[in-house]
Amino acid sequence: MESTSTQEVPGTKVPGNFPAPIYGAEQNPPTQAAFELGRSLFYDPRLSRTGSISCGSCHQQAVAFADAGKKLSTGVETRIGTRNTPALQNLRWKPNFLWDGGPVHIEMMPRAPISNPLEMDETLDNVLRKLNADASYQRRFKQVFGGNGPIDSYQFLRALAQFTAALTSSNSRYDRYVRQEAGGTLTASELRGLTILRQKCGTCHAGELFTDESFRNNGLDRQFPLDSGRAHITRRSTDAGRFKVPSLRNVALTGPYMHDGRFTTLEAVLDHYDHGMVVSATLDLELRRSGLEPGIALAPQERQDLLAFLHTLTDEQFLSNPQLAKH
Amino acid sequence: MKFLKYTALFLALFSLSATVTSCDDDDNTNPAAVNIEFENVVGSNTLELNSATPYATGAGDQITVTAFRYFISNVKLKKADGTEWAQPESYYLIDQALPASKKISLTDVPPGDYTSLTFTIGVDSARNVAGAQTGALSKGNMFWDWNTGYVFMKLEGRSPQAPGAGAVILHVGGFRKGENAVRTVTPTLNNSVIRVHEGHTPEIHVKADIQKMFVGSTPIRFSSVNNLMAAGTNAVNISKNYENGMFVVDRIQGN
Numbered sequence: 001m002e003s004t005s006t007q008e009v010p011g012t013k014v015p016g017n018f019p020a021p022i023y024g025a026e027q028n029p030p031t032q033a034a035f036e037l038g039r040s041l042f043y044d045p046r047l048s049r050t051g052s053i054s055c056g057s058c059h060q061q062a063v064a065f066a067d068a069g070k071k072l073s074t075g076v077e078t079r080i081g082t083r084n085t086p087a088l089q090n091l092r093w094k095p096n097f098l099w100d101g102g103p104v105h106i107e108m109m110p111r112a113p114i115s116n117p118l119e120m121d122e123t124l125d126n127v128l129r130k131l132n133a134d135a136s137y138q139r140r141f142k143q144v145f146g147g148n149g150p151i152d153s154y155q156f157l158r159a160l161a162q163f164t165a166a167l168t169s170s171n172s173r174y175d176r177y178v179r180q181e182a183g184g185t186l187t188a189s190e191l192r193g194l195t196i197l198r199q200k201c202g203t204c205h206a207g208e209l210f211t212d213e214s215f216r217n218n219g220l221d222r223q224f225p226l227d228s229g230r231a232h233i234t235r236r237s238t239d240a241g242r243f244k245v246p247s248l249r250n251v252a253l254t255g256p257y258m259h260d261g262r263f264t265t266l267e268a269v270l271d272h273y274d275h276g277m278v279v280s281a282t283l284d285l286e287l288r289r290s291g292l293e294p295g296i297a298l299a300p301q302e303r304q305d306l307l308a309f310l311h312t313l314t315d316e317q318f319l320s321n322p323q324l325a326k327h
Numbered sequence: 328m329k330f331l332k333y334t335a336l337f338l339a340l341f342s343l344s345a346t347v348t349s350c351d352d353d354d355n356t357n358p359a360a361v362n363i364e365f366e367n368v369v370g371s372n373t374l375e376l377n378s379a380t381p382y383a384t385g386a387g388d389q390i391t392v393t394a395f396r397y398f399i400s401n402v403k404l405k406k407a408d409g410t411e412w413a414q415p416e417s418y419y420l421i422d423q424a425l426p427a428s429k430k431i432s433l434t435d436v437p438p439g440d441y442t443s444l445t446f447t448i449g450v451d452s453a454r455n456v457a458g459a460q461t462g463a464l465s466k467g468n469m470f471w472d473w474n475t476g477y478v479f480m481k482l483e484g485r486s487p488q489a490p491g492a493g494a495v496i497l498h499v500g501g502f503r504k505g506e507n508a509v510r511t512v513t514p515t516l517n518n519s520v521i522r523v524h525e526g527h528t529p530e531i532h533v534k535a536d537i538q539k540m541f542v543g544s545t546p547i548r549f550s551s552v553n554n555l556m557a558a559g560t561n562a563v564n565i566s567k568n569y570e571n572g573m574f575v576v577d578r579i580q581g582n
Contacts, residue, residue: 027458028458096475098473102471102473102474102475103472103473103474103475104456104475105456105457105458105475106458107458107459108458108459108470108472108475111470111472112472112473114472115472115473116472116473123468124468125468152461152465153459153465154459154460154461154465156459157458157459158458158459161458161459233474235557235559
């Protein structure tokens with residue numbers, strides 16, 4: 001199960017083109033043993049009440065830890081969730097999590113899926129009971145945290161964060177282009193796509209992480225009776241219909257798209273921005289046009305270029321890194 | 328942790344010199360302990376979970392309590408001359424179902440006569456947004472998982488005045504601006520003094536009256552407030568209610 005390798009834990013170094021992380025490595029110094037323990041937990045279905053669903057069931061490495069092809073999540077007893085499963089990547093840089101930004105700390109984040117009745121439907125206390133009944137976990141937790149007491153929630157959450165914090169995606173062809181590394185060439189069309197993205201999408205999908213981490217309404221709906229997004233947390237009507245701007249890294253693989261997975265393809269997403277938007281009270285100012293329907297005009301060539309560029313954000317190393325796979 | 332220990336030592340030394348120069352009649356200078364015992368009551372009755380007959384809330388409703396827990400944190404003691412001792416890492420979860428949780432022990436208190444006791448009901452904003460915690464802050468299912476933040480006071484039960492099946496769920500919390508329910512109280516000692524010195528462990532008996540959650544500046548009626556699981560106006564109102572007189576120092580023993 002455990003490797004004795006001395007290779008570095010993934011995501012320990014800050015990529016040259018990335019800003020300073022919020023959850024820096026010094027806050028939970030990565031070690032191989034703790035990282036592997038976190039990985040075992042991430043892939044362990046015992047974290048769910050039924051013993052059938054692990055974090056990895058909904059977050060699959062091959063699609064950047066999103067849920068391949070699934071509109072909404074499927075939890076224990078095939079309960080359908082209310083939102084689309086986002087990719088898990090570059091979590092060290094996130095000030096808050098989920099489409100509505102409820103949880104604010106990467107270590108506390110797993111409490112949400114574990115206790116959500118539509119996801120793992122389990123209590124943290126029960127998870128700890130199961131782990132404490134397992135001799136191998138007992139030994140491995142002791143190896144990482146020392147002490148003689150039982151495995152506690154602090155140890156559990158810290159270990160899991162060793163794995164989730166390691167999910168750094170920073171080696172796409174785009175990254176190598178930006179860092180001027182070998183293999184970092186973009187075609188003329190991809191380069192035009194990059195320029196268009198920075199111009200037309202860059203206010204929101206900003207910077208090297210392709211998100212400004214803000215909550216915005218990008219014109220999907222007129223009303224928000226089922227999911228008010230950010231307002232679910234702030235209870236302010238001015239936040240109704242605003243959702244976290246998702247990163248566009250690995251976006252070619254993370255469909256279906258948007259908080260409710262309504263668009264199956266990137267083409268459909270571009271259609272939405274070009275001519276599918278609807279007005280509502282909280283629609284982002286960035287998307288409003290005086291005298292016109294809201295939207296971002298995209299000529300056919302621009303669409304083609306944008307799509308070409310978005311594919312350069314696929315990070316094969318991340319998707320196939322054996323260290324991040326189930327062991 | 329080491330750092331905290333040294334800080335405590337330093338504080339102890341510091342107040343030691345203060346003690347000497349103020350000619351305190353205590354000749355012992357070693358740090359000592361103070362216990363605080365919390366007794367949860369409903370008016371004049373001691374609280375019992377799942378009681379045979381429901382309690383009156385004082386605001387016109389009745390309730391049978393099935394669970395009652397709250398955080399007490401950042402405990403401070405102050406002498407007449409203004410010298411204050413603040414307990415480091417001061418977080419306690421008082422749980423009606425766990426008798427041992429109701430007695431908290433403050434150790435390493437610099438000796439002296441303390442004339443005031445202050446504590447917070449709830450958890451300071453810094454810890455609300457921090458990562459994984461140990462001790463009291465890791466216990467009792469007192470965190471809003473889907474959001475962020477601790478439940479400061481959790482009261483669950485049944486009431487004939489609550490709609491439907493009569494469930495009452497009151498989870499009070501919230502630390503952000505505009506919805507801050509963190510309350511800090513300094514219940515009167517009625518001119519008593521908490522005498523801290525080696526060989527004596529004074530025990531402060533604090534009564535926490537559940538009725539005070541429901542009466543006060545905003546009376547809480549179960550017909551309208553019965554399923555509270557988020558920060559906001561209702562939580563703030565209940566916290567303002569309990570800030571006023573829920574926690575009363577009943578007596579100080581072993582002085």
